Amino acid sequence: MNIIVCVKQVPNTANVKIDPKTNTLIREGVESIINPFDTYAIEEGVRLKERFGGMVTIITMGPPQAEAALREAISLGCDEAILVSDRAFAGSDTWATSYVLSRAIKKFGPFDIILCGKQASDGDTAQVGPGIATHLDIPQATYVKKIEEIKDKLGRVERLVEEGYEVVEIPLPCLLTVVKEINAPRLPSLKGKMRAKSAQIKSWNAKDLECNHKYIGLEGSPTKVVKIFNPPPRKGGAKLTGEPQEVVDKLVSMLKADGRI
Amino acid sequence: MDYLLNEQQVMIRDLARQIAREKIKPVAAEYDEKEEFPWPIVKILSDADLFGVYIEEKYGGTGGQGLELALCVEELSRACGGISLCLAATALGTYPIILFGSEGQKQKYLPDLAKGKKLGAFAITEPEAGSDAGSIKTTARKDGDYYILNGTKQWITNGGEAETYSVIAITDKAKGARGASAFIVEKGTKGFNFGKKEKKLGIRASATRELVFEDCRVPKENLLGKEGMGFIVAMKTFDKSRPGVAAQALGIAQGALDLAVNYARSRRQFGQPISSFQGIQFMLADMATEIEAARALIYAACRAIDAGSKDIARISAMSKLFASDVAMKVTTNAVQIFGGYGYMRDYPIEKFMRDAKITQIYEGTNQIQRDVIARTLIKEAASK
Ligand SMILES: Cc1cc2nc3c(=O)[nH]c(=O)nc-3n(C[C@H](O)[C@H](O)[C@H](O)COP(=O)(O)OP(=O)(O)OC[C@H]3O[C@@H](n4cnc5c(N)ncnc54)[C@H](O)[C@@H]3O)c2cc1C
Numbered sequence: 001m002n003i004i005v006c007v008k009q010v011p012n013t014a015n016v017k018i019d020p021k022t023n024t025l026i027r028e029g030v031e032s033i034i035n036p037f038d039t040y041a042i043e044e045g046v047r048l049k050e051r052f053g054g055m056v057t058i059i060t061m062g063p064p065q066a067e068a069a070l071r072e073a074i075s076l077g078c079d080e081a082i083l084v085s086d087r088a089f090a091g092s093d094t095w096a097t098s099y100v101l102s103r104a105i106k107k108f109g110p111f112d113i114i115l116c117g118k119q120a121s122d123g124d125t126a127q128v129g130p131g132i133a134t135h136l137d138i139p140q141a142t143y144v145k146k147i148e149e150i151k152d153k154l155g156r157v158e159r160l161v162e163e164g165y166e167v168v169e170i171p172l173p174c175l176l177t178v179v180k181e182i183n184a185p186r187l188p189s190l191k192g193k194m195r196a197k198s199a200q201i202k203s204w205n206a207k208d209l210e211c212n213h214k215y216i217g218l219e220g221s222p223t224k225v226v227k228i229f230n231p232p233p234r235k236g237g238a239k240l241t242g243e244p245q246e247v248v249d250k251l252v253s254m255l256k257a258d259g260r261i
Numbered sequence: 262m263d264y265l266l267n268e269q270q271v272m273i274r275d276l277a278r279q280i281a282r283e284k285i286k287p288v289a290a291e292y293d294e295k296e297e298f299p300w301p302i303v304k305i306l307s308d309a310d311l312f313g314v315y316i317e318e319k320y321g322g323t324g325g326q327g328l329e330l331a332l333c334v335e336e337l338s339r340a341c342g343g344i345s346l347c348l349a350a351t352a353l354g355t356y357p358i359i360l361f362g363s364e365g366q367k368q369k370y371l372p373d374l375a376k377g378k379k380l381g382a383f384a385i386t387e388p389e390a391g392s393d394a395g396s397i398k399t400t401a402r403k404d405g406d407y408y409i410l411n412g413t414k415q416w417i418t419n420g421g422e423a424e425t426y427s428v429i430a431i432t433d434k435a436k437g438a439r440g441a442s443a444f445i446v447e448k449g450t451k452g453f454n455f456g457k458k459e460k461k462l463g464i465r466a467s468a469t470r471e472l473v474f475e476d477c478r479v480p481k482e483n484l485l486g487k488e489g490m491g492f493i494v495a496m497k498t499f500d501k502s503r504p505g506v507a508a509q510a511l512g513i514a515q516g517a518l519d520l521a522v523n524y525a526r527s528r529r530q531f532g533q534p535i536s537s538f539q540g541i542q543f544m545l546a547d548m549a550t551e552i553e554a555a556r557a558l559i560y561a562a563c564r565a566i567d568a569g570s571k572d573i574a575r576i577s578a579m580s581k582l583f584a585s586d587v588a589m590k591v592t593t594n595a596v597q598i599f600g601g602y603g604y605m606r607d608y609p610i611e612k613f614m615r616d617a618k619i620t621q622i623y624e625g626t627n628q629i630q631r632d633v634i635a636r637t638l639i640k641e642a643a644s645k
């Protein structure tokens with residue numbers, strides 16, 4: 001089985017800052033990690049390999065330092081890694097990002113399953129996975145919490161939905177985005193770490209991928225971010241204390257003064 | 262301190278540290294309480310390739326030596342000195358094969374031990390033969406293609422859990438110290454059974470059992486080295502393995518210091534954190550200093566041994582002696598810093614003190630280590 005896992009390197013912090021001028025994330029000076037959701041995709045890829053044989057190729061689009069994420073993925077059991085990197089990709093929105101990734105996957109060649117995280121912890125859109133599937137014109141299942149079986153080029157997966165889960169059959173090749181319920185990612189192994197240190201990492205740029213320049217980077221991004229801002233922190237509510245009668249009276253008069261009743 | 266570790270040594274240390282922090286620390290108290298064997302942790306250490314850090318690559322290890330093993334045991338012991346022993350005692354049982362095994366024995370046994378698929382153990386001690394190992398009574402009588410083992414080994418770490426045992430037994434009583442031999446005995450061999458599991462003061466996640474041999478037939482291919490080399494196998498094994506016990510002691514001491522520093526910062530008395538009292542500060546400073554000295558000695562011992570130095574008995578014994586005494590002192594003082602809370606099982610620190618004690622006792626008591634060291638001094642002086 002030929003498995004591809006798409007990972008994104010993200011800043012390791014919940015409160016990323018936004019550049020007010022460009023409306024993009026300020027990434028400098030923040031430690032980078034593999035998008036936490038993608039660690040589940042990596043683990044599932046390695047488990048699929050253990051179940052069905054084959055190999056796991058990891059792909060990331062990002063700056064050269066995203067190579068660290070690829071090496072980490074190798075230490076966790078992935079076999080090969082491709083860095084998709086070019087200044088021309090800067091400013092790509094989710095449409096352009098998924099276009100570029102789909103080009104990389106086309107160049108990579110035949111595959112059976114693409115795994116993505118449910119969403120990235122910084123961008124948070126959950127659009128890139130479905131975007132890749134659309135660009136490649138293959139079926140997709142999102143929020144997968146279990147891969148029940150894969151037989152005769154047909155997968156059966158469980159999708160996490162609000163009321164429970166759905167069981168979906170999906171023909172291969174396909175794309176799955178996974179939720180954290182799907183597995184418990186393993187720790188790296190020493191041999192994996194040693195292999196990661198010396199692994200050859202392929203690097204592909206816009207030219208290698210024969211990208212249409214109208215579809216990449218800031219220009220190729222149909223989404224225009226008008227404004228990004230931190231919502232003002234919520235003000236604490238008022239707390240009324242005292243005897244019940246007193247408190248109720250106070251509340252009623254406050255609501256009246258506010259014109260709410 | 263930068264100990265000039267190479268890239269792979271740093272990887273081993275960091276990986277063991279991560280496992281200790283994320284996987285062992287959260288369960289250490291539970292295993293101590295229940296006295297269960299930590300099989301889930303064995304699996305994690307196996308998956309991480311840590312069982313093979315001191316074994317050659319051609320036998321499935323990662324090609325390191327004693328220093329790699331020490332780094333690994335130190336980090337694991339920071340979280341639990343009992344759980345770390347599943348790996349350290351496997352190494353003790355494996356060294357005889359590394360040092361004296363034939364190519365065939367190495368190929369047969371080392372890969373599974375390096376992978377952690379099978380655990381190992383080493384057995385010399387008997388009810389009547391502790392420090393005086395020369396008085397063991399277990400016998401191995403040659404009978405055609407077999408040796409027939411009879412006798413009882415006592416307090417064997419990993420006993421019952423391990424698959425591969427290195428066992429010292431008497432093949433020729435008349436020859437005295439040259440009358441013992443070493444054997445590889447597999448669990449499941451007919452006539453090889455286990456006695457009761459001991460209840461212990463510390464390292465309670467480690468299994469300590471009797472090995473009982475009753476007309477146990479061991480194929481003669483399982484003889485390690487030559488007949489009569491049993492005590493040499495044991496002594497050379499201890500020379501290699503003692504820095505591992507030292508590393509266990511070091512890890513326990515470091516783990517206790519880590520907890521003590523944090524506690525001292527958070528516990529307030531007389532309106533201030535107790536870490537503001539010079540009396541506490543001086544204790545912490547001495548603890549840290551002695552730990553660093555132990556670490557320096559252990560790493561130096563490992564490097565000397567790994568480099569192939571000849572007379573390693575002294576430095577090996579010194580590292581075990583010093584580090585275990587430091588561990589006992591540091592953990593006792595760590596309990597002191599925790600005060601009454603330190604005495605309570607609800608707090609993690611008393612376990613470190615209980616776990617530390619064994620490192621002064623096994624693989625030769627600290628009296629025996631001093632004996633080893635002194636003998637080398639006297640012998641050296643006499644030969645001049
Ligand atoms: C409107 C808009 C404008 C943007 N403009 C810019 C900009 O100008 N400059 C800029 O730096 N960023 C910009 N971004 C951010 C960038 O487009 C996104 O970070 C990126 O497209 C991934 O989207 P996401 O973070 O929401 O990922 P999600 O869609 O939430 O990610 C889902 C999954 O897709 C996969 N995936 C996502 N990204 C990658 C990747 N790069 N490589 C491999 N796999 C991946 C992972 O498996 C991930 O778990 C913009 C985002 C938006 C929404």
Ligand SMILES: Cc1cc2nc3c(=O)[nH]c(=O)nc-3n(C[C@H](O)[C@H](O)[C@H](O)COP(=O)(O)OP(=O)(O)OC[C@H]3O[C@@H](n4cnc5c(N)ncnc54)[C@H](O)[C@@H]3O)c2cc1C
Nearest residue numbers: 383384385386391392393416417418622623624625626628
């Ligand atoms: C938890 C645990 C795990 C163990 N694991 C193993 C194992 O895996 N394999 C194995 O073979 N053994 C194992 N042992 C045995 C251990 O190595 C012995 O307990 C140790 O060597 C001491 O022997 P002893 O207990 O018989 O003490 P003794 O030899 O009876 O000693 C009693 C006291 O006398 C002192 N003493 C003895 N002789 C001298 C002397 N010549 N000069 C000065 N003082 C002396 C000792 O230092 C000690 O203080 C284990 C023991 C324990 C408790």
